[in-house]
Amino acid sequence: MFQIDRSANRLRKLERTSFSEVGFREREHLQEWLATMPDALCEAMSEGEDGLLIIQKEFDGFDGTRERLDLLALDRNGQLVVIENKLDDSGRDVVWQALKYAAYCSSLKKAEIVGIFQQYLDRHGAGDAASTICEFLGEDTLDQVVLNDGTDQRILFIAANFRREVTATVLWLRDHQIDARCIKVVPYKFGEEMFVDIQQVIPTPEAADYMIRMAEKDSEEKNAKGAQRWSHQMRMEFWEQALQALRGAGLERWQNITPSKDHWVNSSIGVSGCTLTLIFLRHEIRVEFQLNRADREENKWLFDQLAEDKGRYEDAMEESLEWRRMDDKKVSMVVSKTPVQGYSKENWDEMIAWLVKHYQKMDKAFSEPVRALASRMKPGGSN
Structure with missing residues (x-):
């Protein structure tokens, strides 16, 4: 990444660093940044403004387990999105963890999702979960809203570096119609200033466009058979x-x-x-x-x-x-x-x-x- 020096008409290279080197932590910093600015992920995924609604942090509401996922969100289709954050390295087990969380979340009903979001709002200020979800999805009332339909939960992996076993598994999941994505978050510094570059690396933008077109074609065929809501x-x-x-x-x-x-x-x-x-x-x-x-x-x-x-x-x-x-x-x-x-x-x-x-x-x-x-x-x- 480079800075443009207009006065000298030159490029200045920014120094790539690591989160640990500059003292940033996973939960205190990276997770908080994404929770308060999900637009950063949406921009990386080309999903437009406000394409994700964060509904919980450190969610541990799974029966029979004390495990907790980093961030839980809704997308514009009312599907749950499991977001797993790592700092400088994805580790080897992140895919397994996220798949467990997605499986756990697949059984969540609408009332449970609204309740989870209301708990989040109560802890972080104020607001009404039902009306916020309706506004986000463009619906008038909650009875028109379909949340967490079927088994189409999505998974986002966030890290500065992804191991080959992780990227290979994510590609395999995508081949089997599971919407899993890798988003690289890399810190840079220039003097006392800090910058973060956020890029979707799996799928690449070109591949994502192709997959979207294929999904639209499939949707069109289903609609022709009367499957539209x-x-x-x-x-x-x-x-x-x-x-x-x-x-x-x-x-x-x-x-x-x-x-x-x-x-x-x-x-x-x-x-x-x-x-x-x-x-x-x-x-x-x-x-x-x-x-x-x-x-x-x-x-x-x-x-x-x-x-x-x-x-x-x-x-x-x-x-x-x-x-x-x-x-x-x-x-x-x-x-x-x-x-x-x-x-x-x-x-x-x-x-x-x-x-x-x-x-x-x-x-x-x-x-x-x-x-x-x-x-x-x-x-x-x-x-």
């Missing part, structure tokens, strides 16, 4: 009708968008990371102007510029808007919403008309100002 099918039907209405209104941005099983669809406004997003939930529909550029500070700067003149934008929209800066996240957004009975199909015509109308109003109010702001924005979010 009921809520997913409902969303597909709704978006098909909504997209027809958007195209019928002459909105060219939607010409190449296809219906989705997700609760959202979006279109770009011509600025990287800035989208107009439509949200379909059981009890609410929304139009969101999302600022989700790669640089968090750019999003906050764009939001602040818009918020300074919020009265003018709300006058243009003819309604009060929700201004969500969300300082704890990378994304910021402005939201227009209305309550609905979304899963009653007789309401869909009215709901879709509302989405089309408010999409057009938000596009007219915000898109051109954001394009103008982005054109004069420097790296780091300042003008």
Whole structure:
């Protein structure tokens, strides 16, 4: 890893070190970093922002054993993710340990998972586990949520170095459709500064893309046989009708968008990371102007510029808007919403008309100002 010296137009090599050499420990440091910033793992796995929700540390709730896993998480599909951390060397037994933990966790029911997460929240501040899980998965109520379905638990191995017996076993597991991954975490130092490089090494990014495409193909075939969840099918039907209405209104941005099983669809406004997003939930529909550029500070700067003149934008929209800066996240957004009975199909015509109308109003109010702001924005979010 190198640092760019702009003044000298040179590269300066950072010194690779080890966690033990600089005094870092597995539980006190590495585990805590990942627990408080799971986005670091998501970036390494190319899973986007907030792709993991940490629900427990040092979990030992296994009947008949005193063993404990390092971190337990949920992914966006509601599957449990077992995360095993090692510092400078993976050791020989880490795969065996993680497989035991995954087997133990495979029997956890929804109520048990919610209870485990609530214990974690109670120890580390506050919050309601059920509502946090619903928000993370994009569902309205917990009864719509499927957690820990089947035997698709995932395993992440974290270490600075992986022994050959570990990498060989992980590759074998992946060949047998077990989602196991190795993520290398390597410390560097430059003077008094410390850096950490986090990279997924198994599977490589190219192999991961191929596997995702194969998984999508398999999912498509299963969906054709009627295996989609009921809520997913409902969303597909709704978006098909909504997209027809958007195209019928002459909105060219939607010409190449296809219906989705997700609760959202979006279109770009011509600025990287800035989208107009439509949200379909059981009890609410929304139009969101999302600022989700790669640089968090750019999003906050764009939001602040818009918020300074919020009265003018709300006058243009003819309604009060929700201004969500969300300082704890990378994304910021402005939201227009209305309550609905979304899963009653007789309401869909009215709901879709509302989405089309408010999409057009938000596009007219915000898109051109954001394009103008982005054109004069420097790296780091300042003008």
